[in-house]
Amino acid sequence: MSVVAPATDSFLERLPLIMRGWFTGLFPESLRWLAGSLLEIIAILAVFGLLFAFLTLAERKVLGRVQNRPGPNRTGPAGLLQPFADGIKMLTKEDIVPLVADRLLHFLAPVVLVAFSLLTFAVIPYGRHLVALDLDAAVLFFFAAGAGTELSVFMAGWASHNKYSLLAAMRALAQLISYELPLLLSVVPVVMLAGTLSATGIVAAQGGWTAGVIPHWFVLRPWGLAGFAIFVVAALAESNRSPFDLPEAESELIAGHLTEYSGFKYALFFMAEYFGMTALSGMGVTLFLGGWQAPCAFLRFIPSYAWFAVKLFALLLGCIWIRATFPRLRIDQLTRLAWKFLVPLALVNLGTAAFWHLTAGWDGALQIARWALALALVAGPFVLLGRRLSTGIAPRTYRYAAS
Amino acid sequence: MNAVLVIIAFTILASAAVAMSLRNLIHSALLLVANWLGVAAFYLWAGAEFVAFAQVLIYVGAVSMIVLFAMLLTRRARADAAVVPGSIDRAISALAVSGAVAGVLVFAVLQTHLPAVTPPAPAATVRQLGAQLMGPQAAALLVAGVILTVALLGAVILAAKERNSNQDDAP
């Protein structure tokens, strides 16, 4: 953050830095770093808090439109105040803790969850000069922080001392662990090709345009496309989004590990879910969609953070759209998808990326051959594995239901 | 600098000690997670960023999960709560033994003439580590990969014994 924005940047581009400089200027020299970090923390909290609030609203609106109903439109103009109303409701609700519950863990679970999911925001570069913590191993940090989710889910399920919660927690853990693998494996090619683990470095590696209009985003490479697809699916599962929302779906094990949670703690879980989704989308943007890079050379005048925001919203809306569209998976289909489809595909994709890296020197006709080969490497396994995946899933037989 | 170290050390030792003496398995496992986080904090403090994150990712993310799973799978009513006969003697002898070891180690540490100077923090960038792993240490890396694969398969085979199939897709 201490980068002084080069004068070439537009005013809007430098605006955040200028504001930051002004704010820290109010403090004595010795406290500036503290003020700076505090400012970043506050900014992140405020921005993503609001984002969370309106994301819930947007989700309900979009779902409403998809299901051909208006959605919330009473509180405030066009229901804009709905999230705050919800928040107040949540805060004022009674916080019920089961008598036999493990009180400490029951309290700790949501806190840990929120804390870890907030950590993940620290390393995402939101703009050319906007990254809270420019780590050398940022990607690793991101996923390490993500590891806290599983812990808190387990805590919640176990502390509730409720067999449904426990069962659902185990299932949620199984899901999280299974999808952690394709998630990481889909990221490895990016790290490999960009040659760095630092988020800014990865974004920088996606800079530049061919003929000024075709950006060099990784998603536009064969391996990147496959990686992005895998990443999105795995990210949906990691953030318990539909169609992978078994752990907390009301129809499955009565909302799972959240059964015994109510009031503010439930709100915390809810918030953490959205934080996780946002953070993963942000990471997806950073890794595959070129981060804050503009899509075309002549669009550079629009500040970088705006581009980032646009891409982020696009991804989030995509998630909502998917939720509105797809039916929920069954638990066995879920794990099957992870282990028999995504993981092999991700491994093959690794090979594709290696091929791409090794053939970087090819050009001319070889360049075309390179693209063709890489595309074949992506498409072939997809088709084959997809066929294998769909075979053998007979229509479900209800063994215990009277049919 | 030392103050931070002392705090970290306290976290590590306290969490480990309590975890090792608790009756409640889950609690001690979670305390061990805290302990591992403390170790990661130590790595960060020493400037080994990559290792710290790797520690969190692997221990907090993976190992703790396996441990908790195993605990839940092997949990039975009062399986551990019952004080098995002789456990007191065992505890005493264990304390004695580890006390002796502690004595030896502390003696060794205090006796050894260690370099008093603290050199500037060495920069171990991920790039250097990668070069090291892929270059001089490549063989070791391969071996580690093989070990992990074999361990994974072995674990699956050990744990998946006499499993009767397609019970799990019953509604």
Place this chain on the structure above:
Amino acid sequence: MSPLPLCLLLSSGLFCVGLAGALSRSNAILVLLGIELMLNAANLNFIAFWRFGLTPSADTGIIFVIFSIAVAAAEAAVGLALVIAIYRHQKNIRLQEAARLKG
């Protein structure tokens, strides 16, 4: 007191705690965890010597810790699989009762 002895004392303390746990607990999982603690203590030493040793330029300490973490993960996986096998065999996981070679 310079930090290196402090680190070493810390790691030896952690090692002994893990040892005591591994020796005293009857639950196989906790014994495994005690051993994990000892491993972590060793890693602490590696890092400490890497940081405060005489040749910090060499990344050997970090490399070694990476490998030992990998090995520790493998060890945990296999160990816990064994614990589950023991459980399936004798319906509890007391290490003292897992003293027979044949069941």
Place this chain on the structure above:
Amino acid sequence: MTLSPQNIWLIPALPLLTAGIGAFTPRRGRGLAAGSAIAAMVLAFALSCAALRGALAAPAAHLVYNFDWFDLGDGAVRLGWLLDPLAAFMCVMVTSVGTLIFIFSLGYMREDENFARFFCFMSLFAAAMLGLLIANSLLLLFVCWELVGLASYLLIGFWFHKPEAAAAAKKAFITTRIGDLGLLLGMIWLYNAGGTLLFYDGGNGCLEASLLGDLNLQTTAGGLALTTVIGLLVFCGAIGKSGQFPLHVWLPDAMEGPTPVSALIHAATMVAAGVFLIARVYPLMTADQTLAGVPLHALTVVAFTGAITALMGACIAVAQNDIKRVLAFSTVSQLGYMMLALGVGSWMAAIFHLLTHAFFKALLFLSAGSVIHAAHHEQDIRRLGGLAPRMRATFVTFTVGMMALAGVPFLFSGFWSKEAILHAAGEWPVSLLPLGIGLAGVVLTAFYMTRLLAETFLGSSRSDSAEHAHENSAVMTWPLIVLAAGAVGLGFIGMPAWPWLQSKLSGEPVPPQSIFEGGGLMMLSIVLVFTGLGAGWALYGRRPRANAAAPDPLAANAPAVFNFLGARMKFDELYAATAGRLGQFLGALAVGLDRWVWGGMVVALAKFGELAGIIDREADEAGLNAGFNAVSEKLRGAGRAYSRAQTGRAQGYLRALVIAFVVLVFLMIAGGGG
């Protein structure tokens, strides 16, 4: 075409590769496993011939190719390949005999369902042996040595569903392991004293004059020269592998494996390893000869061990009733001859005998296998008999092998090599006792081989399985014929009139001598051979036994002796008694100390730990000895008592470990180490 030393690793690599292939072929892939294995052996044979040409081009030189295995501190552990006539001849022998045995197994193992596994193990066996032969480093040799042990374990226990097979495998493994302990110690000591384990390294290898000169300057306890001690320790390994006198017990039990395995073990690979080892490190063994005033020369021990083994094996073989056991003990005694030759200073004779013996012993075992296969796994010679008319080819080839083993003069290879050994024994300055023993062995050998032949093939069939025996398919007879040719022809490359082999092995021309030089000895041995044959014929051939129940003529005359020998001189019982007692004692001791641990006083703990180290070491040896009990019938008492020390409690072990560590540190500090 010749093979250069840096490519010589191909010879073991090929069978190793096929072992890998065999390991991954499913049970159905019989053709693949067997075909690849045999093809690899043939190829290895061709390569060995090429290597032999290369070696014979410069017999005196030791062509080596050394390389760093891995860096250790400032130094590096180095390994290497060695190509000299010794290795080359052995390679040719192993690959040729091995090929024939493999082909034979095609027929012998046809019904076995684990066909692929069998060829996988056989290839591994051959690969390990070949690697042992070309090793230019005692370390590499040791590694292959242990691999040979492993492969033998797998093959002897190939039919592990038979309890005695499993027991025999364990017995072989553990017994040889005891010898290997000595070899390991010797190796470590040698490395400690000499700083290298390479045999030949351009002047500073551990078998070359400069280093041995330094070693000779050092003496150890009892005024023994260091070279003597190391030589003896190395010899321990050879004792174990080659089934020499104290540790020969495993060799007969190894018969539990399939017969081709017995052939491979007894002819080409396993037992040959011990003799080869001594021949390989011969400069080390002879280093102390130059020293005056040392109480003992290593080779003296070797010679007497060999002599004792030769006689003992021959005696026991007289009274065995299992066709394979007779052959097994004959192997023991023949190995004794080889060791005797090594001991009396003529390693060329030993290798000569090793080569010829490989051929006719493989021949004997394979034809025995052919008999067994034809007679539906009937191995008791009392229940066989009358097979001569039914199995012509087998009978003829077996007779050739028997003649060769018995040392029937002039035509058969065994005669020449045995003559060479006796000749060398006759010229040994130290003592003529080995010569006498050897001559006695000659009689016995001829005797028991005649007995075996007569009992098996002559007279009337004494069981219906023998009744219905008929000749086997060509795939089993042709290897026999080839081997028979070898058993006859091979003798002429080393006869005194034309000592080609000796001159090539030693690297300097050996003057040819006429047959009649030292002819007195030869005449004597010929007379003895015919005495043995005649006695055998008189007792067994003239009046063949009528039925299976009829008593053995020898037993009729001297039942006590016969039964004693029949029980293999009661070695297993002896070991069971001694080792068992030791195990009991240590078990009780360890139990008592284990009790002490529970009271957790550091002082007591320290004392315990101090002892724990000792006890642990002792207990390990006791564990090995307990292996003897496991294989002999005396498992019960000692085994249980010992197992009481093994609580099986991981924490207890960990505790002992830690205490020992603490105590060691204390000792170090007290010793001023700290």
